[in-house]
Amino acid sequence: MSKRGYHHGNLAQALVDAALVLIEEKGPTGFTVSEAAKRAGVTPAAVYRHFSGREELIAECARQGYEIFADRMEAAYASGLPSALRAFSETGRAYLAFAREHPGHYVAMFESGVPTNRSTALRQVASRANGVLERAAEALSQHIPPEKRPPSSMFASHIWAMSHGVVELFSRNSPGANIPFPPEELLESGIGIYLRGLGLIPPDS
Structure with a gap:
């Protein structure tokens, strides 16, 4: 430019x-x-x-990334409704799609070391993005008996960690590029195993 x-x-x-x-x-x-x-x-x-310097520049990259990410997550969640299970699954797919389509934003958000509490604007938009997955987890967890129900924040964090792990396996020519499964399939099967363990999917489905 x-x-x-x-x-x-x-x-x-x-x-x-x-x-x-x-x-x-x-x-x-x-x-x-x-x-x-x-x-x-x-x-x-x-x-x-x-x-003020490179960190503030990266923080703005992260803030803009979270705006895109939150919008994508909200759209994905809405596309799966009224099924709580489908809405939840769609948020996982949206995570992978965002990481693939916006790699610079993704790295600024999750790998730069810039904390989300660096500014009010960054904290607010990160909270909006995180809130989508927690809302999806909360809706889905209502189908679990209360005595077996994990906190929705923990539920959401498990899926977040799984999604992030799949992204890292396949990012920037890492060894995961040799895994004979596409990332979407890997994540979907992992989420399926997790949800079966919670009794949300029948064992034979």
Whole structure:
């Protein structure tokens, strides 16, 4: 992007877009503010008119990623209703789709070390995204007898961890690329085993 973007008020977004590419290529600690500025077509000094440094730039990448992620999760959840089971399953698929389609955002959100409580805006949108999976878990867990029902936050965290693990197996040419199952199938079968253990899916289905 040329320097003209700054005069039109687009420099902050141009820097975010540049950082997302660099994060995908080099990881969140593999680039400098100067590199992001060069890719955006501005001087390094111009960066500091919008961001205090690389961490704040990455935090904005994460915030924008959570906005996209929350919207995708909410749409996925709604698409599975009125079936609580289908709605829950759709959120898992949406997680994989987001990681595949927005790798720079995903890394900024989950692998950069930037805490979600770094700013109010980041904390709020991360909470909205997390809340979708918890809501799906809460609705589905109503089918479990109260004495056997895990807390919805734990339920959601189990699926979150499983989804994240599948993403990591298949990301950036990692060894998981040699696993003879597509990531969606791997996650779906894992969720199926988990839900059978909770008695939410009959053993023979």
